[in-house]
Amino acid sequence: MELNWSTFILEIINFLVLVWILKRFLYRPVLEAIEARKNRIAQEKQQIDALKEETERLNRETQNKKNLWEEEKEQRHHALIEEIAAERESLMEQLHTELEQERRRQENLDRARRAEINRKMEAQALRQGGRFVSRLLERLACPELEARQIELLMEELHRLPPEKARTIQTAMEEDGGDIKVFSGFTIPGETREQLSEILQQVAGPARVSFHKDESLLSGVSVHVGYWVLEANLKDEMKFFMDIVDDEH
Numbered sequence: 001m002e003l004n005w006s007t008f009i010l011e012i013i014n015f016l017v018l019v020w021i022l023k024r025f026l027y028r029p030v031l032e033a034i035e036a037r038k039n040r041i042a043q044e045k046q047q048i049d050a051l052k053e054e055t056e057r058l059n060r061e062t063q064n065k066k067n068l069w070e071e072e073k074e075q076r077h078h079a080l081i082e083e084i085a086a087e088r089e090s091l092m093e094q095l096h097t098e099l100e101q102e103r104r105r106q107e108n109l110d111r112a113r114r115a116e117i118n119r120k121m122e123a124q125a126l127r128q129g130g131r132f133v134s135r136l137l138e139r140l141a142c143p144e145l146e147a148r149q150i151e152l153l154m155e156e157l158h159r160l161p162p163e164k165a166r167t168i169q170t171a172m173e174e175d176g177g178d179i180k181v182f183s184g185f186t187i188p189g190e191t192r193e194q195l196s197e198i199l200q201q202v203a204g205p206a207r208v209s210f211h212k213d214e215s216l217l218s219g220v221s222v223h224v225g226y227w228v229l230e231a232n233l234k235d236e237m238k239f240f241m242d243i244v245d246d247e248h
Helices: 005-140 143-158 162-175 189-203 233-247
Strands: 179-183 208-212 219-224 227-232
Touching: 143 189, 143 219, 143 227, 162 189, 162 219, 162 227, 179 189, 189 208, 189 219, 219 233, 227 233
Parallel strands: 179 208
Antiparallel strands: 179 219, 219 227
């Protein structure tokens, strides 16, 4: 077969025109599309990488926050345990103090009760003793005992301090009147004279009158103005019973 150069050249020209047309209208858009896709893929990859980095950052922040929360929770847990222990210790100390105070209060109450019981027993014993002494003194009341009481009174008047004697004299001067002597029994004449003499020496010149008062039981009650000297069983018993009442 004989080669037709004109046809061959036309085929080459057609091929070149086709290549140019393809490159011009098909290959370049495909390359541009491929490039655009590559760029889009690259952008998407950058976005994915950025999103991944953001996710990792968020994960790290979340983990850090979780770790911090765990640490804070642990610290709060320990703080709560310590606070509970301190509060328990405080409550135990308070309870111990209250129990100690209650124990002391009970001890004080017990001591007070025992003291009250002892006081009542002592008061009862004193009252019984007082009644016994009163009955005993009533039985002992006699002229002989009264004579001894008057004798002791005269001894006391002899030893009377000067300031006490001045008090009696002042009472006699201000009140005036007689010196009155009351006795449980009738005082013998000689004893009356001795007692009158001593009273006049102490109180000053005055008439001394004697009166019987059986309520005195035994002894005398001397009235010099507003001044009174008691030396009798009645007042002794009254003094004793007053002590008993004071103790009660």
